[in-house]
Amino acid sequence: MRRALDALYAASAGLAALSLFSIFVVMMSQVALRETNRQFAGADDLSAYLCVATTFFALGATFKRGELIRVGMVLDRLGPGARRVMELLVLAMAALLVGYIAFWTAQDVIFSWEIEEVAQGTVPFQLWIPKLAMPLGSGILLIAIVDEFVAVLKGAIPTxxxxxxxxxxxxxxxxxV
Known part of the structure; x- marks a missing residue:
């Protein structure tokens, strides 16, 4: 199970990296096309969608590596027992919040798909496709949070x-910093 979860976090980070690289490709394409007096239709919208995908797909792996912003002013002053209880409490609250975000972003994707919502820009992108990164990324973050909750519950130090x-x-x- 551990290998499967680590593979999930790595795959999600890989998708984030691919999205970030895609932003680079879109921007460089825009630069090259400007030199030939052409335009890349929908490049701004596409870059924005890829930026959201980069952010959401990176959440789970970033959390597991301890690179998300974390305020430990209270936790750092607690003893081991109290700290463990507070870690569990904070992880439970985070799981509830991220679960809420995952649920409602998934509902938004479903709604966009049902009404066949399209972007209002120069290219009518089907909006459910770029919106899909939000529930997927937050769902992977939720899995990572629950993974840490179970580990702390078993007595381990959080990853x-x-x-x-x-x-x-x-x-x-x-x-x-």
Missing amino acids: YVRAAEERAAAGDFSAE
């Missing part, structure tokens, strides 16, 4: 805490 400690031990404080 994101271990990752931050390893970075600090190696002298890398870039994520702490």
Whole structure:
């Protein structure tokens, strides 16, 4: 199960990287086409959709690596027992919130598909397609949060805490700024 979950997080990060690279390709295509007095129709909309996909697909892997913004002012001052209870509480609240986001973004995708909603820009993109990144990405984040909740429930140190400690031990404080 661990290998499957890690593969899911890696695949999601790969999709985020592919989306980011696609933004680069779209922008460079725009530059090249401008030199020939042509336009890339829908490039702005496409870049915006890819930006959302990049963000949402990166959430799960970023969370597991401990690179999302985290405020530990209270947790860092607690003893091991109290800290574990607070980690569980915070992870449960995060799971509820992210579950809510995943549910409603999925409902939005379904609604866009049912009414055949299209973009109002120069290219009439079917909007359910770019919107799909939101429930998928938040769903993967939800899985990562539940994964951490179960690990902490079993008594393990959260992966994101271990990752931050390893970075600090190696002298890398870039994520702490």
